[in-house]
Amino acid sequence: MKVLVLTSQKRIEKYTDFSKIPNNWELLYLDSVYREEEALRIGKTADFIIVDAVSPVSRNLIENMPNLRVIHSEGVGFNGIDTQAARKAGVYVCNNASLNSGAVAEQAILLMLALLRRLREGDSLVRQGKQGQAKIPFILNGIPELASCHVGIVGFGSIGRATAKRLAAFGSKVSYFSRRRLSEQEENDFGAEYLPLDELAASCDIISLHLPVTPDTIGFVDGDFLKKMKPSAFLINTARGEIVDQNALAQALEDGSIAGAGLDTLDPEPATLENPLLNLSDSCRYRVLFSPHIGGTTDDVFYRLHRNIWNNLFLAAQGKRPNNIVNGI
Template identity: 50%
Template sequence: MKVLHIGKQGNLQRFAAADGFLRSLELTDLKPGLPVKEYLDKAGDADFIVVDAISSVPGELIKQMPNLKVIHSEGVAYNAIDLKAADEYGVYVCNAKGMNAMAVAEQAVLLMVGMLRNMVVNDAAVRNGHQIETKEGYMQNGNLYELADCSVGLVGFGDIAQKTAHLLKAYGVKEIYYYKRHRLDPEQEQQFGVQYRELDDLLASSRIVSLHLPVTDATMHMADHDFFAKMQPGSYLVNTARGELVDDAALIEALKSERLAMAGLDTLDHEPVLKNHPLLNQSSGITRRLLLSPHIGGITAASFYRGYAMIDEDLRLIAQGRKPKRVVNHPQIHESK
């Protein structure tokens, strides 16, 4: 059986288990963004596609691969795969749901603690020879805080937010609020140690607000002027989900007005982020209140190993004539598949 990998070349060899099913397959390893004809010429008879989470698998490719049984995202996202074509041609589409949940949760907590300890300013203070006066200033003012001093609101409550709640409990955070479209049952809320709040109430009740949502028409730029106006004065925003959730102009205004004390962002709108990005071209009074990281929350080595273990399991199941575990579409399965 054959697998076409579309993504960073070498990933399958690097992260798939040495004794796993994936390593038994004939591999064609190609870069994203090539013409469909090149994929077909080199791997048109492949049984499986494993694809980078943000790379395209168009319907034009799917319909011309007669042996194709599964398209598996290397990550959680699968929005660049033509689901309609996969459904029509009886191809399962799967993702590696939960593979990076702990990694991104750690990044969210890192940003929370980094803001509360004012790491941007403090790193610069030490590098510029102002260590002792900076330390004495905090001792005099008593304005460094621990996570346990804060209420935290999680907007969205999927795998990553659930792991974040677990870590926050370990830090002693007593008030962990969550918002999602469908409320958990009381037993689940008790299990995660969280309290449900409608979104407006969560924003008003939380000193730290952390975003954990996908980008949809409903969530695009949801963190807008009205959103920030409902947050506590001097509160903190964390975004480890997608940059498109945040309206940059509204965020800048919230920082200028000091509605927000700081924002900790692992992802920005308009990636790749270049030097002309609006958030990077503000006064020092704004930029020193931004704690940034380069969208690395979910790309730990452990995440990739977990993801490839999931891929290995799903492809093995389909090779055995069984349904894979992590299906995200509704394929019309034909006997020939």
């Protein structure tokens, strides 16, 4: 069997248990940024592709790999893969859904707490020798606890649910919006009440996004959505940058329509210096907090992801159906 690897070789080498890979399997390495002609040159006869969650696998690549059985995203995302072409070719497309839920939920909580406690601003002032000057205005301006916040979760899949569980430990009031409303028992289990989207946007102190990228969710958080939020509210995005209209968010931060944003992801990625959220005025510099899309990239997560990838490839090699199929075969 041949495996075309379109992601970081170092990650494969760190997180794969090679003692379980058959000796007659061959790994063909490129990277997440690759030229298609090079991929076909070295991997035309490959049986499997492992691809970075944000990298493309085109129709042309799929149609010109006659032995291809499985395309496996290294993460949860798979919107760069031409799933229709894969389905037409009888190729399974698989992802690692749910395996990073707890880690991403932790990142969302981290961003919430950092914004509430004005962590970036406080750190900067202490480093400038201004601890004394900072403490009194921080106190007088008011430092809210997460327990006192009403948090709205948009998208209530595995990550949204993991976030709700962690917020329950803080004592937060939690509401959610999802295309499918949970049963009353499920809502009780997660300590979350359903709210229509407009009501959730208008009433919550923190909005946390946990949506997949689909044609319907690109630009989901736009200027109209942001205007419905409270001026004191924070937006958290640990999902995907495409979900948020970044020009609209930059404007909302500049004009004070919302209080701040915690962002683990931007669009495009890698982020460019032209991104409007990286070019806010000095008055906004402490109102937005970034992390480099690391919410779901803990060691624990990557060991789980790679175990799942190889288990699925082993199943397919035996003529069995793999798990986590996302292209409807």
